[in-house]
Amino acid sequence: MESGCIFCKILAGQAEASMVYRDAQVSAFMDIQPVNPGHVLVVPNTHAEDLAALDTATGRRIFEIAQQIAAAIYRSDLRSEGINLFLADGEAAGQDVFHIHMHIVPRFDEDGFGLKFGPDYANLPARAELDLAAGLLRAQLGT
Numbered sequence: 001m002e003s004g005c006i007f008c009k010i011l012a013g014q015a016e017a018s019m020v021y022r023d024a025q026v027s028a029f030m031d032i033q034p035v036n037p038g039h040v041l042v043v044p045n046t047h048a049e050d051l052a053a054l055d056t057a058t059g060r061r062i063f064e065i066a067q068q069i070a071a072a073i074y075r076s077d078l079r080s081e082g083i084n085l086f087l088a089d090g091e092a093a094g095q096d097v098f099h100i101h102m103h104i105v106p107r108f109d110e111d112g113f114g115l116k117f118g119p120d121y122a123n124l125p126a127r128a129e130l131d132l133a134a135g136l137l138r139a140q141l142g143t
């Protein structure tokens with residue numbers, strides 16, 4: 001447990017949460033500031049600040065449970081015409097609690113939520129630029 005981490009406090013039973021799911025690796029509870037009703041967070045039970053600190057087995061489990069919760073949202077009476085899975089890694093990406101977490105956000109037409117694209121988004125890059133980026137990533141992956 002990381003002192004000062006609100007998610008660690010929730011997992012230790014020292015802070016209130018509306019729990020949805022818990023197993024040996026991950027837990028899921030309602031976001032206290034939901035984008036829409038039914039907004040759930042899935043977190044690793046062991047503190048991991050970001051993706052780099054998260055072991056891949058737990059990462060797989062987070063996605064697996066997020067997928068099951070998304071299906072549960074669709075089956076429930078919560079309004080949901082679509083669902084976003086969203087994970088913010090780092091402050092620049094919008095991470096606000098530094099205990100990595102996956103958002104599961106029910107969506108519906110005109111709910112007011114969305115991603116905001118930058119000013120250059122409409123300008124498609126040249127293939128050479130995409131190939132360059134792909135090469136940089138392949139070098140890091142060792143593929």
Ligand SMILES: [Zn+2]
Nearest residue numbers: 005008047099
């Ligand atoms: Zn934590």
